[in-house]
Amino acid sequence: MSNYYYSQSCISDRYTKKENDSQSTTTSSDSRSQEDDSIQDGMNDEPNEICAASSCLVPNGKNKQLVKMMTLILLPIFVLIALAISDLITTVRRSIDATETRRNVRLSQQVGSIIHSLQRERDMTALYISSLLEKNGPERKTFLIDTYPMTDEVLQTIDDWPVEGTRAYQKFKNKQEMVNFLFKYRLTLDNRNTTMYQVIHFYTDAIQIFIDWFNESVGKSGGQGVWETLVAYQLLIVGMEQIGIERTLGAVFFTQGGFQQTDYLWYMEKLQVGESNIKSSQKYSSLVSSILDERVSQVKYDFQTTISKMRREISQNDMNRLPSWQDGNWWFDNMTIYIDTLHEIQSQMAVIILSRLDEAMKADTASLSTGICIMVVVIIIGIVIFKAVESLTSSIQDYTFILADQTKELKTEKRRTDTLLYQMLPKSVAESLKRHQNVKAVSYSSATIMFSDIVEFTRICSESTPFQVVDMLNNVYTVFDKYIDKYDVYKVETIGDAYMVASGIPKRNGNNHGSEIALLALDLLRCIKSVGIPHKPGYSMTIRIGIHTGAVVAGIVGSKMPRYCLFGETVNLASKMESSGLPNRIQISETTHKILLDIGGFLMNKRGEVLIKGRGTVLTHWLLQDTSAVIPSQSTSAPSQVFNFKLPGQCNI
Template sequence: MSWLLKRKARVEPIKAVSNASSMTSLTPSQLDLAIRDMLSINPPRNRSEEYCRGNPITSSGKRKQLVKMTSIVMIPVVVLTGLTANTFFTTFTNYINSSQIRDILLYSVELGKVIHFLQEERDMSALYLSDLGRSRSKSLLLQRYPETDRALEKLPFWTTGPTLIRPEFQSKDKFLSYLNRHRYELDTLNQTVTQELEMYTSLIRVFITWLYSAITEAQSGFIWRSLVAYQEVIIAKEYMGLERALGTIFYMEGRFPSQDIYLWFSESQDVANETFLSARRYSDLVAALYNKNIEGNEMLLVVLGRMRAEIRRNDRGGIGSFKTAEFWFNNMTRYMDLLLETQKELAVEITQVLDERQASNLQKMVAISVVFVCVFILCPVIIYAVYSLTNEIQKYSITLADRTKALNKEKKRTDTLLYQMLPKSVADQLKQNEVVTAENFNEATIFFSDIQGFTQISARSSPIQVVEMLNSLYSCFDERIAVYDVYKVETIGDAYMVVSGVPKKNGKRHAAEIGTMALDLLDCIRRLEIPHLPGTKFKLRIGCHSGPVVAGVVGSKMPRYCLFGETVSIAAKMESLGKPGRIHISQVTYEALLTLGGFTVEPREDDCTLETFRTYWLVHREGMPRKNHGSGRYSSGESSDEESKQQFEDEEDCIRDSHRGKASNIM
């Protein structure tokens, strides 16, 4: 009693005590176990697990708990930092790519200007070399040279590398020297117009290759369609330049010098038209800018269309005209200038888009940098807050564990008592304040047993001896039935009631579970003697019956889990009409065991029957040691006269009970 009062004083102290006294009411090991139990933590199984968990009441354990708590908080911070860093890196990469694309675009603009002025120089050289125009086009040709030189000087860089096979392209100075030498030797080289066109065209094609390489290497991403359209406009202008030069030859001579020149003109015209159409398909901006620039110059398109058709027909009859050639050249130049304006405006639009993208990326990088700074500033604050919070929680957990230990002990004791009174599933429902309604079970097997001659034994025994006798018997029973799928309903005096299939349904196995259990219990009592009557063994009568039952909780003060139905009454009758050392089963249980197989059953041959149904003796199950149940009697030191008298009394009881009718419900 003093121990109980001491434990009670720990849960509810009579007078106030300090935190220190509360914390020291348990030893460190007990306190550690209490905290682990309160937090539902299993004890460590090895040293590595103990090292990871730590003892929460030691300094090292507190540090480990702090590290874990900090890690939990820092994981999202680290993830956020990683995501922010990834976003920053992606944005920075986009910013660099946009800068590179912008530089390449500016380079392409300057390269396009070089190509444009080389085209004009090529066409004027072709006009100069024609038979009729040499004296009148010299001044026009000389005006083109400085424009080409200025465009070359404005190139931001000069492409070099192993792919440059031609020596004149090794550097900008070498190219200018080569070009100037060709200009000076133009009158002495005695080149034909076709050779001059081919020479300049080969130079222009190298610059176009540079343009292709620059745009291809650029990681254009979102703006690639506009860049391709820009490139297509430059290519279209190149072929239109060839068309202009070859058309000039046609008008200067009144015909094409050869069929190959005519085919060259036709090819250049067709490729120029298709390339420019492709540019407008790639970017709607090209079409919009072109339509804006061509507005007010519709007559120019009409004139060029008429002259192109005339050149295609090739039917001037060899009558050349410098004036007509110059008119064609000037109109084509005006048209190409419109395309050049479209090209420049497209470059401006692309540059604006890139500038906006760069500004947006720069804003993102600034915002992300601010987030980075905030994270780095908040990390120490978070760590300190977690440290303080963890320290307070540890102090409180130690105080709480002392009180929770006693409370959990009482709770477990209460639960143990409750689970002994009621099935676990039913008890859990009652603990959760749920209404437990009666449930119907279509299939179950009920087991009844009692001690033969219990009244006579009790009459010559003291109450303490009777209690010790029943305790030894039922302790053996309780230990054995724990391995079977059965539920112990109750014990009243020497009566022992067990059911299978209730409250947990087990299909068709209920009869087999009860049958096997009954055979096991008979084997158990063979080695069991009455404690206060040495040499005297228990004589057990067992009865079993299968059928439907209704189960439910009865009462509110002391609730009991009871079974109701005719099956209960018949099972009780089977027990009362049985014989010591035998297992008396009904027709229904017999059929259930027969269906399952593996059991040895004998029909009852005497006149004791249950109304109109036959009953049987359960003798053996395959796999269990066979015992001799033939007579149903045990050698207990009694004389043969006493055995005959007992057998006569049993037969009278059987005949008398067979006329009683159905017994009332036991439960």
């Protein structure tokens, strides 16, 4: 067998071993002829294009060009105007949302005060009912009556009322209905057998109506950058309600000397839910913790320690303890300090939220003014540019067509020539030919060549139309070509489904040609999994890849249609590495294996002896992966040999 092979002949020889490959070769040759014909036709059509351009000199052509130029110039201005209008609309909407949020927060302050007043009246009423049999019952009645005017006064300060459709509106159409409802309940408090639990449920239901109203109002707000604080604000109010019920139940515990099982579970539920909401509000906003710490530090008495101690006593629920009005009062007073502190935190948070919303509204106003100014300036500039361009377009067109006649042919011809040369030849070789330099054949002592082939390509072609085959190959090689620029490689040839790439030529790169081809092959093997066949949905495309390293000779063949070709036994053996490989595997020769071992960073698996026609048995290996990130300690794959190798700067394992 000859020692030197032309790359195209080597590929064609391999194709003769497949059934019906003569048809594929004919298709490839026809595509080359069509490409050459299209280039020639383009050159012949150039005078027609120049004639078409000269038609722009007539009045109708000038008007068309004027419209095009004006469109290109004014289009960015129209886009700027549209963006300015969009920004203005967004700013206005944000300002409206901020105003609505501000109104809702102000309303929530009043609702919070009502809730706080109703909580205090509920707790005082519950204590009064539980003390009717005690000697200090009349005294507690006096304290209870004193809370009524405070609740009514706070109720009258509300500037708004729930709208129709809300739960609060269904219960109370206006403030007066709410006042009458409370007044009737207070009058009949002593005239019937009212229990403490009925009192708690009565006021709790009324308070829940206002909490629902508050949640609906604040929930409709856009947040305007303070949504975390608003959530903390809501959680704080809900937590205060639960703690208020805990205050009542705890007072009952001490005055009665213990809890029944249901009352105990009720108390523990309110304790856990209330404290959970308070802690959650602290997580959403650090304002809660900071204000709470500040308020606690201002109170000389450590009420938190007392509350914690008494909570432990309630949690133990010792049924043998004696009733104590003193302990009940002491619990009530400490919890009142705690709830009042939370109410002050709520009020301060509302003030802070309003302050932030005011700042946001000021910023929106400034942004709105700026947006209006920008839009006005853009419109003025657009009008000025329109007038200027309109007056200058005619003269520009005259100079444009004169210069176009002189330069268009030269640029077009140069671009086509360069494109044609770079498709057939390496850029360095093409540049030498353009400078009329003689390009001699060059011998390369070491270069790496890769062949790839689509598995079952003949069968796929037999099941596809020629147009479908062209589309399929175009999809595959378009993807492959994207990886070429990532590495120091040169695409030598593509014939049918064959893809030939080399490294180390025409630019020598030491021994790096082995790693460059290896990395490219691994990339192609990975990317082929994502490449589908348009006319065969669900079909998984596979390829075989073969790599060999050795000496080659590269040179220019032909003068009418010069080709940059590779010659030598290395080309033939690289092709055999591919044809004797397996689908979705990369088979490399022993010489390539040695180079990759010296470079390091690749995982390879020994395949064994493979029979190669004309060469006998040849030792080959599988290239598995790039291990530049990690060093494999031991292979768990096939029983064949797996090499542990070094990375640059590291020792062999």
